[in-house]
Amino acid sequence: MNSFFKQFCPTDTYTRIPVSPKLLTFSFFGRPSNNLGELKNISPKKILVMRYMGMGDTVLLSPFIKKIKGMYPNSEITFVTKPSVVNLYETCPYLSKIIGYEHNGSIGSVLRFAKKLRSEKYDLAFFVRFGASPWYANLLIFLSGAPFRVTYTEKVDDLKSVMQKDYDCFYTHLIPGDKKEVKHEIWRGLDILNYFKKDSAEENYTPRLELWTTKQDELFIKKLRSENGLTDGKTVVLGVGASTKKRTWPKERWEDLVGRLSNEYPDHKFVIIGDKNDVEIGNYLTERFARTCISLCGLLSLRQTYCLLKYAKLYIGNNSGPLHIASAASVPCIEISCHPLSGDLENSCSPARFGAWGVPSIALRPELPMEPKCAKGCIENFPHCICLVSSEKVLFAANHFLNREGASLQ
Structure with a gap:
């Protein structure tokens, strides 16, 4: 079974965090509430967005970034991604800050970077990924200390539920998703926002990819x-x-x-x-x-x-x-x-x-x-x-x- 999953996933994604997610989360915050109604009325001053994947995934995130800025126009939005793709978003008008984080394979690297994130005192954090994702990216969202942390549940597909068992504990609010409904990854990102803050005026909205130059x-x-x-x-x-x-x-x-x-x-x-x-x-x-x-x-x-x-x-x-x-x-x-x-x-x-x-x-x-x-x-x-x-x-x-x-x- 393990060899089967490795065929589909990079090594850093497949490797599980060497500490129990349940033990970590209960030690810090206790059980997640997952009351999505709480998110509808918050007014975050600082928002953390992470999609720690490759170039293509990063390009596909632009409609999400634009929409979240429209939802919270007065918020400071920070995007954390791989250093290799920072160039794409350096001139993005919707972001206050973009940070490139290079994971070196150690827990120490994660903890040092998490300390920097925690000092920013984010109010709301999103991990924008439907499928499986690197363990350290999920852990960073948790250790950022943001009181509201949102992503898709690990139960959205069989691969993710095995690779990221108990990772739901890192988040306070989980989007259920529908693994039977095939959607483009752009819509999967936007559905995170639509789930708790639906805008009826955008029912016929067609997202558009954006990039920005100098x-x-x-x-x-x-x-x-x-x-x-x-x-x-x-x-x-x-x-x-x-x-x-x-x-x-x-x-x-x-x-x-x-x-x-x-x-x-x-x-x-x-x-x-x-x-x-x-x-x-x-x-x-x-x-x-x-x-x-x-x-x-x-x-x-x-x-x-x-x-x-x-x-x-x-x-x-x-x-x-x-x-x-x-x-x-x-x-x-x-x-x-x-x-x-x-x-x-x-x-x-x-x-x-x-x-x-x-x-x-x-x-x-x-x-x-x-x-x-x-x-x-x-x-x-x-x-x-x-x-x-x-x-x-x-x-x-x-x-x-x-x-x-x-x-x-x-």
């Missing part, structure tokens, strides 16, 4: 576009990286796709983006297709990536953070997904939960898993089921978005 970011990208001949309507951005290997389309497929695109669209530029781990494939594709291909892997900040994407005609990439940055930039998206059509809709790779949002898009997925063991979702730690998505299929979808005559996704 003048320096915009000028940097303006210069970069000029130097590399990136013109409006002729730029396609390719996101070749991903946080896990199973989500990464193989280099050979990218090579075939870029070759085909270069032949069919010789007047376009194909810009490769990714982090330092993607430099090798970016350089390889640039060497193979020097006339049409440019690699910016490891060269852009997250905000600069967003600035660049605002000028793109199309984004093609794996199920990873840049997909959501492209959505925020209002760019049509083609997602190359490892999640088979037969897969569990609640899987962390499912487009139903983590797909492109608010833009024309298509998720290209394997019709069947590579092996029966991947029927609910790819469980390997290398490119596996995603290899069943052909470059021909991606090219066909690209032709549709690039307005090739006669192309159709139907």
Whole structure:
């Protein structure tokens, strides 16, 4: 059973806190009240928000941040996240402070940072995550000392109930959720607020992703576009990286796709983006297709990536953070997904939960898993089921978005 759960979760998420949550919580505060009615009339001066996950999850949090600022316009809101994604929210107008916390694997690290949080005297704290999450992030919310601490109950799915048994004790108020109702992760965040402070005027509200830049970011990208001949309507951005290997389309497929695109669209530029781990494939594709291909892997900040994407005609990439940055930039998206059509809709790779949002898009997925063991979702730690998505299929979808005559996704 343990090996099964490890296939779906990073090590730091799977590892349980080495102290009983029940013992900790009863020692400090006693049993949680979970009276959601208490939350409807509070007027917090300081609010702590945490979603200690990756780039994509952080982008998807922007509607939550905007809404909570609208609910409590006079409150100071602090967002705690990973240092690697702080750049995305440094210029967010809805936040008073953003803090990057790097967990080093020790309880001491958690306690030292918790002391800093506790000194801020937060009145209300949210952990915005439906599924399983790192133990230390949950513990930090508890140790922040906020008298009201809100999240989804550990009972929302089977995986979370095993991995985070008794973590409900860290919170004073729990959102029940509905594990039978599949929702995009954006709605899962907003439902936390809707549950105890429903606004009837927003019943037809459609959330929109937001990101924010500086003048320096915009000028940097303006210069970069000029130097590399990136013109409006002729730029396609390719996101070749991903946080896990199973989500990464193989280099050979990218090579075939870029070759085909270069032949069919010789007047376009194909810009490769990714982090330092993607430099090798970016350089390889640039060497193979020097006339049409440019690699910016490891060269852009997250905000600069967003600035660049605002000028793109199309984004093609794996199920990873840049997909959501492209959505925020209002760019049509083609997602190359490892999640088979037969897969569990609640899987962390499912487009139903983590797909492109608010833009024309298509998720290209394997019709069947590579092996029966991947029927609910790819469980390997290398490119596996995603290899069943052909470059021909991606090219066909690209032709549709690039307005090739006669192309159709139907």
